[in-house]
Amino acid sequence: MFETVLLGLQQLVDPMVWVALVGGSVLGIILGAIPGIGPGVGIALLLPVTYTMEPLAGITLLMGLYAAGWYGGAIPAITINTPGTGVNVLTTYDGYPMAKGGEPQRALSLAYASSFVGGVFAVFVLMIAAWPIASLSRHLTSIDLGMAALLAMVLVVVAHRGSELASFALLGAGLFISTIGLETAYGSARYTFDTTWMLAGVPLIAVILGLFALGQAFTLIFSDRVVDSEEPEMKRGLLGGFAEVFKYPKTLFRSAGFGVGMGVLPGVGEFLAQFFAYTTARASSKTPEKFGKGAPEGIIASETANNAVPPSALVPLLSLGIPGESFTAMMLTVFIIHGVDPGPTLFQENKEFVSGLYMTLLVMNVVIVALLLAGTRWIAKLSSIPDRLLGVVILCLALIGSYSTNYRLTDTLIAIAFGVLGFALRRANIPMVPIILGLVLGPIMERYFRQGIGAAGGDLTVFVSRPISLVFAILIVTLIALAIRNAVRGGGKGGADVSG
Amino acid sequence: MSGDEPNEEAPFKEERHGGRYLLGGMAAAAVILLSLIGSQTVRGSEVSGRLEAGWWAEPGLSPAVFLVITVITSAAAFFAAKREVVNWDKAARDYGRVAVLSGCMIGTVFLLGILGFALSILVFAGVVAFIAGYRGARLAMIAVLSAISMVLIFRVGFEVWFPRPELFKLIDMPFWLQGVL
Numbered sequence: 001m002f003e004t005v006l007l008g009l010q011q012l013v014d015p016m017v018w019v020a021l022v023g024g025s026v027l028g029i030i031l032g033a034i035p036g037i038g039p040g041v042g043i044a045l046l047l048p049v050t051y052t053m054e055p056l057a058g059i060t061l062l063m064g065l066y067a068a069g070w071y072g073g074a075i076p077a078i079t080i081n082t083p084g085t086g087v088n089v090l091t092t093y094d095g096y097p098m099a100k101g102g103e104p105q106r107a108l109s110l111a112y113a114s115s116f117v118g119g120v121f122a123v124f125v126l127m128i129a130a131w132p133i134a135s136l137s138r139h140l141t142s143i144d145l146g147m148a149a150l151l152a153m154v155l156v157v158v159a160h161r162g163s164e165l166a167s168f169a170l171l172g173a174g175l176f177i178s179t180i181g182l183e184t185a186y187g188s189a190r191y192t193f194d195t196t197w198m199l200a201g202v203p204l205i206a207v208i209l210g211l212f213a214l215g216q217a218f219t220l221i222f223s224d225r226v227v228d229s230e231e232p233e234m235k236r237g238l239l240g241g242f243a244e245v246f247k248y249p250k251t252l253f254r255s256a257g258f259g260v261g262m263g264v265l266p267g268v269g270e271f272l273a274q275f276f277a278y279t280t281a282r283a284s285s286k287t288p289e290k291f292g293k294g295a296p297e298g299i300i301a302s303e304t305a306n307n308a309v310p311p312s313a314l315v316p317l318l319s320l321g322i323p324g325e326s327f328t329a330m331m332l333t334v335f336i337i338h339g340v341d342p343g344p345t346l347f348q349e350n351k352e353f354v355s356g357l358y359m360t361l362l363v364m365n366v367v368i369v370a371l372l373l374a375g376t377r378w379i380a381k382l383s384s385i386p387d388r389l390l391g392v393v394i395l396c397l398a399l400i401g402s403y404s405t406n407y408r409l410t411d412t413l414i415a416i417a418f419g420v421l422g423f424a425l426r427r428a429n430i431p432m433v434p435i436i437l438g439l440v441l442g443p444i445m446e447r448y449f450r451q452g453i454g455a456a457g458g459d460l461t462v463f464v465s466r467p468i469s470l471v472f473a474i475l476i477v478t479l480i481a482l483a484i485r486n487a488v489r490g491g492g493k494g495g496a497d498v499s500g
Numbered sequence: 501m502s503g504d505e506p507n508e509e510a511p512f513k514e515e516r517h518g519g520r521y522l523l524g525g526m527a528a529a530a531v532i533l534l535s536l537i538g539s540q541t542v543r544g545s546e547v548s549g550r551l552e553a554g555w556w557a558e559p560g561l562s563p564a565v566f567l568v569i570t571v572i573t574s575a576a577a578f579f580a581a582k583r584e585v586v587n588w589d590k591a592a593r594d595y596g597r598v599a600v601l602s603g604c605m606i607g608t609v610f611l612l613g614i615l616g617f618a619l620s621i622l623v624f625a626g627v628v629a630f631i632a633g634y635r636g637a638r639l640a641m642i643a644v645l646s647a648i649s650m651v652l653i654f655r656v657g658f659e660v661w662f663p664r665p666e667l668f669k670l671i672d673m674p675f676w677l678q679g680v681l
Contacts, residue, residue, distance in 0.1 A: 169527075173570050177563045189542075
C-alpha cells in the first residue's frame, strides 16, 4: 500500500495531470451546478480532447468531470430546489427545506462533507479491492470474460426497471452497430453498404456526442424552463458540516457502503444507491418525521451514497476491463485509444498509471471541496443561466467536436443522426445507457466468445462446463427471466411500463 | 423499513412522447437490416485466401444474433406498451426545428471550408440563437461571444487544425491570424 501511495505521488509531478485534475473538477462543478446538463454532456464533449493526452491525464479529466458533477449538483438542489443532476434529486428533500429555514450554508456544508467522505471512502475501497479482483480474473477464460461482459449488459438492462424491453432493444441496437465495419476473423466488411468510410466502423465519439451532447442541446434549445431567481442569502461558514457529519457515523458510513456496493455492480449506480441510503437512513432514524423537512441525515445519506459511486465504478473497469455504465464505458475508449489494456495485466504492466489514478482520485476530492468552499456563492448563480443559451453553446461545441475528430462530414452526419435519436429517447424517457454499453462491450464480447468457442472446437457446453461461466450463465438466465416477468406483469396492469 | 412508504415510482416520472412509435420504428428497421444480411455480410468460406475458421467465426453470426434480439425486444416493447395519444402537430413542429438545426450544422461544415472557423461559428451561433428565440443585441452578443470563446478554446487552447478556407486565399492576411481564424 505504501509503495502504491509513493508511486502514485510521483505521478502527480506531471503538470498536465494537475491541469486535468483542476480543469476537470472546475468544469464538473460548473456542469453539475447548471440544472439540465450534468457531467455526461461534458464527458462527451471532452472525450476527443482526452485522446491527445496521456492516459492518466485523460482519465483524470473525465473522472474530475464525473465526480465533481455530483458535488456541484447539490448546489441548485439546496438553493433553488432544482437538482443540478438527476442523482441529486433526494438532496432537495432535506437540503432545500433546511436552506429555506435560514440555514443554506449548513445544508451545503453537510452536502460537501458527506460527498467528500463518500468519495474518499470509495477510493480506499478501490485501492483495496481492484487488485485482488484483477488477480482472480487472471484465472478466467475467454468464455468467463465474455460471460462477465454479457452479465454486465444484462444487469444494466434489468436495472432500468419498467423499461426492460426498451433497454434490451437498445442494447441489441448498440451491439449491432458495434459489428458494422471490418470484422477481424476474415477481414470482411459487415453492413458497410459498399462505402469506404464505414469500413472503420461507426465512430464512437460521434455516437457519444450525438446521444449525450446534441440530444441534450436539441432539448435545451427549445426549453421553457423558468429560472427561479429566489436564491437564499449565502453567508460564510461552510466548514461546519465537516464536523457535523461525524455526529451521524452510522448514516454516513452505511450510505458510503451503499454507494460502493451499487457502484461496483454494473448498471445500478447513483440512483439506487441514494434511494437505498435515504430510505434506510429514514427507517433507522430516531426522528424519521423530520425527513423531508430539513433532516441533516437526509442530506448526508443521499450525498454520501451518490459520491461513493464514481470511484467504485472503476473497480470492474480496472480489474476486468468491463464498464458498468455509460461514463466508465466512455473512459474505456480512452484506455483503448492509448493501448492500455484494463484487466489483470494493467496492474503489472502499468503500475504507475494505476497508482497515479488512485492518488489523483484522492487529491481530486480535496481539490473539489476547496473549489466549492471558495466559490459556492458564484457557482450558485450558474443555475440561472437560461437553458436556451446553454443549448446554443453545447450545439457549437458538439459541432466542432464531431467534425474536428476526423475532419469528415460523415462523422457530423452520424452525430446528428444519433442526436435526433437522443432527443427522441429523452422525450420518450427511454434510457440511452444500453446503446453505449452495447457499442463498447459488443466487440469485446464477440472477441472473447469467438476465442473461447474456437478453442473448444465449437462445443457449446463450454458455457456451462466451468463453474464460473456456469454461475454467470445461471445469473444471466435468471435476470432475463425476471425482466420478462416484470415486463409481462406490467402489461397485465393495463399496459406495460416499457417506456413506450 | 416498516414505516417507509413504498417508493415504486421512477425518480423522474415524465410525460412520454412517441416512445412506442420509436420502438416500432426500431423493430421495422431491424427487420429490414436482417433481411439484408445475405448481401451485407459474406460467408467465411467465400473469403479467398483464408482458412475457414468454423461456424463461430462466421462474419454474419453476430449481426444476425444482435438484430434478432433487437427485433424481438423492440416489437415486444411496441405491442406491450401503453396506448398513447401523440400530438402529431407538436411532434412535427419539434422534429422540424431539430431538422432545421441539423441542416444548419451540415451547412456549417461546408462553410468551414469557405469562410474559415471563426466566421462559420459566428454565422452558426447567430442562426442557432435566432432559432432559439433570441433577437437584436442579445442575438449579436451571443453569436460574437460564442465565436470568440470557440476560437479561444479550440484554435488557441487546443490548437485544433482546420483546412485553409477559400476566403483566406483571396485576402492577404498574416499567417498567425489565419491559424487563429
